Amino acid sequence: MAEDRRLEEDDRGPGAAFQVFILMEDLLEKLKLLNYEEEVLKNHNMRSISRLYFALPTNPGEQFFMFCTIAAWLINKAGHYFEQPQEYDDPNATISKILAELRSFGGAADFPPSKLKAGYGEQVCYVLDFLTEQVLKHTGFTWKRPVYPSEELDEEVIVEDDAELTLNKFEDEIIEEESDDEEHLVDLNVLKAQSNKMNVGETSKPEEILESKTDAAEWYLEVERVLPQLKVTVRTDNKDWRVHVDQMHQHKDGIETSLKETKGYLDKLHSEVSKTLEKVSSREKYINNQLDPLIQEYRTAQAQLSELKEQYQQITTKVTDKTRILSEVTEELEKVKQEIEEKGSSITDGAPLVKMKQALNKLKQEIVQMDIRIGVVEHTLLQSKLKEKSNMTRDMHATIIPDSSTGDY
Template sequence: MSEDSRRMEEDDRGPGAAFNVFVLMEDLLDKLKLLNYEEEVLIKNNMKPVSRLYFALQTNPGEQFYMFCTLAAWLINKAGHRIDQPQEYDDPNATISKILSELRAFGVSADFPPSKLKAGYGEQVCYVLDCLAEETLKYIGFTWKRPIYPSEEQDEETVVEDDAELTLNKIEDEIAEDDSDDDEDHFIDLNVLKTQTNKLGSESSKPDEILESKTDAAEWNLEVERVLPHLKVTIRTDNKDWRVHVDQMHQHKDGIDTALKETKGYLDKLHNEISKTLEKVGSREKYINNQLDPLIQEYRAAQAQFSEVKDQYQQVSSRVTEKTRILSEITEDLEKVKQEIEEKGSSMTDGAPLVKIKQALTKLKQETVEMDIRIGVVEHTLLQAKLKEKSNMTRDMHATVIPQ
C-alpha cells in the first residue's frame, strides 16, 4: 500500500483513526493480564512487562517483533491450536505466515499485507494480538460482566435536639467546659442540684397531700435575678444541623452586603474616573486628528504619487529586463564570433603545419636519394649482367669461328 493510499484510507476513517491503536493496545493489555501472561510468558522467558504503549509506538523493532511472535504463539497454543514457539533467529516471513494462517483458522480476516507485522509495532500488530486474546478468552470460557459497585454506608441520622430542652446532664457537661471562665465564688455544684431534683422528683411522684407553695413571690424573683447572671448555659452546635448552615448563610449574606456597599462605592468612583479619562482621551484624539488632518492629506497625496511612480518604475523595469535579455543574446553572439576569430587567427599564426610540411619534404628528399641510389645500383647490376652476357656471346662466336 502506497503512502497516498494509506493517507486516503485514514481520511475516510476519520480524524480519530490515528489514535485507534492506543485504544487497541489498552484493551490488549487488559486481556493479557486476565490471561495471566506475567507468570506464563514474562517470567518463563525472562522478559520485561509490556507497557500500555509498547506495540503502539516504535521503540526497538527487533525486540518488539520477538515479543509479538512470542505472545502470538502463546495465545494460539492457549486457544487450543498448536504452533511451535518461535525462536529469535527464525525466518520472520515464515513466522508471520504461520501466525496469519492460524488467525484465519479462527475465522478472523486479515486484509493487510504481512509486511505490516514485520515492524513489530502498529495497529495491525495490536489487532492480531487482540483477536487472538479474544479467541483465547472465549476458549477458556471467560465472560465479561457488569461491574459491581460497593454500596456506600449511609450515616446514621443524628437526632437534632431542641434548643429549648435542657437536661441536667447537658447543663453539667456544658458548664464543666466553661469552668475556667467562671469565678470560683459563683461555682454551682450540679451534683447537689441533681440529687435535690431527684429527691423532689421522688417526693413529688407520690404526694401524700396537696402541695402548697410557702415561698414568697417577691423573694423568689429577687433570688432569680441574683442567680440568673451566673447561670451560663452553652449549647453545643452541630455542624450538620441546618440551623447552623442557615445562620452561616445569613452571616455570609450580611458580609457580602457590607462588602458590596464599600466595593460599590469604590467601583462607582473608579467608573467616574474612567469615564472622565475616556472623555479626555476622546477630546485629545479629536484635537490630534484636527491637527494631523493636513498632514494626512499630504501623506495620501504622496502615497498616490508614490503608487504612480511605482507603476512607472515597474513598466520601465520590464523594458529594462527585455533590453537586458536582448543584450545578453547579442553578447553571446559576439563571444561566439570572437571565439571563431581567435581560432582562425591562431590557426594562421601557428607554424606547426609549416614545420610538418618541411619535415615531410626533407623526408621525401631522403627517400628520393635512397631511391636514386637503389636505381643506380640496379642499373649497375643490370649493366654488369649485360656486359657479362655480351662477353659470353663474344666468346661463343670466337669459338665457333676458330674450327673452320
C-alpha cells in the first residue's frame, strides 16, 4: 500500500505532498466567508481552527468530531437536511451518511471511508472544500469589485535646514554676510554690472582680452565657504512614473549583478553535485558487484530457512496431535488405576466384617427387646383372660342364688 501511494504521488508530481496545505488554506478562507465562527464555533463552544488544522495530525478524536460537525452544518446550509452528529455516535455510520450526501451533490468519493475516520488528510479537506463550494453556489455568493480607499494628499512641509535653502533665502544670507564682512566677500552688484556689460557688448568685438580682476585665492575661499549652502534637494514624488522607471532600472541592474554572482555559485554547485552523484553511482555499482555473491547466498539461505520453517510447522502440528493423544491415554490410565486401587482396598480391608458384626449385635439386641415385649404382651393377655374367666364365674354364681321364701332358684 505504501509503495502504491508513493507511485501515485510520483505520478502527480513533486508538489503532491504539499497540495493538502494549499487546499486547507482555501477551505479556511471559504469557511470565513460563510461566517462559520459565529454559526458553528460559538454554538458548539469550540475554538477556532488554524490553517493547518485538517492537514496535520494533532488530536484525531477532536479533529474527527470537528470534521463531522462542520460537514453537517455545510450540508444543512446547502439545502439538504442532515442531523447534527453527537460525540458518541457510531463513526462508520456518520461517515457513510456524509459520503451519501457528497454523492448526492455530485462529488467523487473514490477513496476508502477509513481515510475520513482519521479526521485529517487530503480526503477530509477535499470533502469539506467540495461542500463549501456547494454552499456558496446555493447561497448565490459572488465576488464584488474591490473598493480602494481614497488617498488624501499630504500637505508638503518644507523643512528649513542648513543644507536645504531656497534661492531667496540664499541671496538674503549672502547680502547680510556682505554687509558684515566686505573684505572677504565678492560684490554681487559689481558682478551683475559686469555681466550686464558683457551681455551688451557681446555683439561688439572686444578691444582687449577680458581678464578677471578677482583674486583667485579669495574666490576659492568664498566657494569653500558657500559650498555647503549650495546643496539643494528636490522632493521626489512617488507617483511620478520616472521615479518608478528609475527604480526598475536600479532593481534590474541589482538583479543582473546578483544573478551573475549567483549563477557562478550555482554552476559550481551543479558541477559539484553532478560529480558527487557520479561518484555515488560508481560506488553503488561497485558495491553491488562486490555484494552480488553474498546476496545470492543470502537468498538461498532465506529459501532454506523458509523450507525449514514449513517443516518445523508440520512437525509442530504432529507433536501437538501426539501430545493430545498422550494426554487422553494418560487420563484413561489414571481412571483404570483408581478403579484397581479401590477394588484392592475393598478386598483387603476388614471394615465390612466389622460392619457385619455390629449389625449382628444390633439384631441380637433387637431380638431380646422383641422377646421382652412378647412376654409382656403374653402376660397382659393371660391376665386379661384370667380376669375374664373370674368375671364369668362370678356372673354364673350370681344367677344361681335360691329364693328364701319359695325355695326356688
